[in-house]
Amino acid sequence: MRFWAVRLGSIGLAVAGAFAIGMLAQNSGNTVSRLIALAGLYVTLAVSLNLINGITGQFSIGHAAFYQVGSYTAAFLASQLVARGIITTTGMPISWVLVAVIAAAVSAGLAGLFIGLPSLRLRGDYLAIVTLGFGEILRIIIQNTNELGGSYGINSPKAFVVPYVWLLAFLCIAVCRNLLQTAHGLTFLSVREDEVASGAMGVNVTRIKVAAFVIGSAFAGAAGALLTHNEGFINVNSFTMDVSFIILTMVVLGGTGSITGSVVAALALFILPEILRDAPAMPLNAILGSLVGIALLVGVIRLAMDNKGLGREVMGARLWLGLGVAVGGAIVVSIGTNFVPALANRTIPSAELRMVIFSAVLVIMMLLRPQGIFGHREFGLGKLFPKEVKA
Amino acid sequence: MSEALLRLDEATIQFGGLIAVNKVSFELQKGELFGLIGPNGAGKTTCFNLVTGVYKPTSGSITFKGKAISGQPPFKVARMGIARTFQNIRLFGALSVLENVVIGGFLRQRASLVSSLLYMPGAIKETARLKREAMELLEIMDLADSANSRSCDLPYGKQRRLEIARAMATQPDLLLLDEPAAGMNPQESEDLMMTVRRLRDDFGKTVLLIEHDMKFVMNLCERIVVLDHGEEIARGIPSEIRSHPEVIKAYLGVEE
Numbered sequence: 001m002r003f004w005a006v007r008l009g010s011i012g013l014a015v016a017g018a019f020a021i022g023m024l025a026q027n028s029g030n031t032v033s034r035l036i037a038l039a040g041l042y043v044t045l046a047v048s049l050n051l052i053n054g055i056t057g058q059f060s061i062g063h064a065a066f067y068q069v070g071s072y073t074a075a076f077l078a079s080q081l082v083a084r085g086i087i088t089t090t091g092m093p094i095s096w097v098l099v100a101v102i103a104a105a106v107s108a109g110l111a112g113l114f115i116g117l118p119s120l121r122l123r124g125d126y127l128a129i130v131t132l133g134f135g136e137i138l139r140i141i142i143q144n145t146n147e148l149g150g151s152y153g154i155n156s157p158k159a160f161v162v163p164y165v166w167l168l169a170f171l172c173i174a175v176c177r178n179l180l181q182t183a184h185g186l187t188f189l190s191v192r193e194d195e196v197a198s199g200a201m202g203v204n205v206t207r208i209k210v211a212a213f214v215i216g217s218a219f220a221g222a223a224g225a226l227l228t229h230n231e232g233f234i235n236v237n238s239f240t241m242d243v244s245f246i247i248l249t250m251v252v253l254g255g256t257g258s259i260t261g262s263v264v265a266a267l268a269l270f271i272l273p274e275i276l277r278d279a280p281a282m283p284l285n286a287i288l289g290s291l292v293g294i295a296l297l298v299g300v301i302r303l304a305m306d307n308k309g310l311g312r313e314v315m316g317a318r319l320w321l322g323l324g325v326a327v328g329g330a331i332v333v334s335i336g337t338n339f340v341p342a343l344a345n346r347t348i349p350s351a352e353l354r355m356v357i358f359s360a361v362l363v364i365m366m367l368l369r370p371q372g373i374f375g376h377r378e379f380g381l382g383k384l385f386p387k388e389v390k391a
Numbered sequence: 392m393s394e395a396l397l398r399l400d401e402a403t404i405q406f407g408g409l410i411a412v413n414k415v416s417f418e419l420q421k422g423e424l425f426g427l428i429g430p431n432g433a434g435k436t437t438c439f440n441l442v443t444g445v446y447k448p449t450s451g452s453i454t455f456k457g458k459a460i461s462g463q464p465p466f467k468v469a470r471m472g473i474a475r476t477f478q479n480i481r482l483f484g485a486l487s488v489l490e491n492v493v494i495g496g497f498l499r500q501r502a503s504l505v506s507s508l509l510y511m512p513g514a515i516k517e518t519a520r521l522k523r524e525a526m527e528l529l530e531i532m533d534l535a536d537s538a539n540s541r542s543c544d545l546p547y548g549k550q551r552r553l554e555i556a557r558a559m560a561t562q563p564d565l566l567l568l569d570e571p572a573a574g575m576n577p578q579e580s581e582d583l584m585m586t587v588r589r590l591r592d593d594f595g596k597t598v599l600l601i602e603h604d605m606k607f608v609m610n611l612c613e614r615i616v617v618l619d620h621g622e623e624i625a626r627g628i629p630s631e632i633r634s635h636p637e638v639i640k641a642y643l644g645v646e647e
Binding site: 003007179189196197211 | 443445464465466469470474475477481482483484485486490493494495496497498500502504507508509510512514515517518521557558560561
């Protein structure tokens with residue numbers, strides 16, 4: 001009884017949360033509304049790739065391909081519906097959006113099966129290359145298929161999908177979290193840890209790898225369908241290698257295997273460049289100076305992290321010294337740059353600056369916390385309110 | 392005469408020009424403590440890999456409980472009732488001690504993947520049952536107090552014991568131990584000997600083990616087969632093996 005009460009309660013909460021986010025988006029401007037939708041899609045993409053990469057340990061870097069399969073499935077379905085006069089180009093009824101989401105999940109899941117099966121014999125870098133190649137091949141095939149819009153792209157009727165985007169994200173998080181709570185989840189982790197030992201324990205390694213690929217890509221496909229109807233127009237440029245890499249970065253930055261880590265990293269990495277869009281143009285020497293300063297500071301902190309044995313005073317003194325060196329270095333570089341003719345009096349426009357800052361943040365993160373934000377761990381309310389330890 | 396539990400019949404495997412295991416035949420009766428020894432590179436671990444399905448024999452056959460198992464994938468062999476440990480410890484390092492043993496018991500769980508993904512009552516109950524059984528096994532193997540430590544943080548001797556516990560969690564009929572006493576001090580290997588004997592006496596397991604520690608093998612095993620260069624050179628009870636001229640020659644070389 002209690003189980004079902006909790007279950008229904010949490011489902012209700014998730015639905016209410018998703019529609020609350022939807023309301024928020026509806027009351028915001030078009031740009032913000034679109035960003036809220038895209039943020040939810042990236043959460044789904046990162047969490048579903050985390051299932052393949054982080055939990056099952058299969059290094060796949062072609063996640064955008066499954067996103068693309070789903071997206072084009074939805075677009076193709078919509079074009080067929082329009083051609084048959086079932087819907088109009090002005091708007092897509094939500095019931096048809098849900099059909100499109102399911103169709104996209106199925107077709108992306110099949111693509112996951114298709115790429116998963118031959119990849120089972122491959123490990124590590126070899127698997128990475130195959131998944132990368134799959135993504136590129138698919139993109140180029142679509143680019144040259146006129147029925148799918150070719151390199152121009154394809155129009156689809158729009159719909160207000162924000163609540164469903166977040167519902168999908170919550171579903172994806174719930175499914176991964178459920179899995180890790182059960183013995184089945186442990187076998188996914190055991191495949192990551194040691195395939196040979198897993199086999200010797202009676203774990204069907206093949207089946208688990210395929211399951212991870214199919215589930216992960218089905219979620220990516222569903223996200224793709226929602227992207228299609230959120231944007232109203234898609235083309236192959238939305239699914240380049242960069243997209244795969246940014247999803248992968250989210251998983252690694254969050255801490256491979258950690259669901260909460262993927263969620264936090266997905267939101268952070270998606271929002272950061274958007275905030276930086278408004279950054280003012282800055283002079284080059286100031287940028288170079290601060291980069292050098294940050295680099296020195298990070299180096300000092302790393303050294304301090306490695307020498308935990310030292311006393312507090314010594315550490316403190318070294319940190320202050322390091323800070324001094326960093327600030328000094330920054331000033332020297334920014335002034336020094338003025339004497340180099342090629343670099344003097346240059347400014348960097350904000351559009352390019354934001355990518356510099358974005359990359360710098362990533363490099364600093366990986367230096368200071370190579371295991372990712374949460375490492376292998378999860379963050380939950382239990383961490384805030386620790387249970388009493390039984391003696 | 393009762394049916395043998397495991398029977399190797401002229402099992403042979405060839406890697407290119409190298410015959411790693413050449414026409415090795417032996418039988419294990421239920422409840423035996425059986426030793427497989429030989430100098431380095433004799434083909435002992437390859438024999439284990441043949442039995443557990445890691446390799447498929449080039450010729451010859453392997454039968455377990457009267458069924459041919461050669462060519463079956465390792466996970467199927469494990470499900471038929473053969474569990475093993477590894478020479479170079481292969482634990483699931485990032486997982487806890489308890490979780491390692493739960494994975495060993497996984498082949499007996501009945502919940503479907505879908506019910507686990509939806510966290511249905513069936514999956515919850517099965518997981519709880521496996522955890523309970525794993526905890527009982529950890530008590531028996533004297534590992535209960537480190538149940539929640541990461542398995543890679545355990546000291547070496549405990550890691551070896553955990554590997555045996557994990558193999559036991561599959562509830563096998565036959566347990567293959569690959570150098571269980573390697574790297575242990577005399578006290579630890581003494582304890583291990585007691586443990587292995589208990590696995591047979593109290594739990595009715597049949598044990599086939601590879602070991603270099605002669606004292607360990609001679610005191611524990613009832614029958615021994617000696618391999619050298621992939622071929623059997625001797626077999627018998629420990630006292631016969633100890634004085635067998637071929638065995639002495641293989642281990643110590645021949646006097647000029």
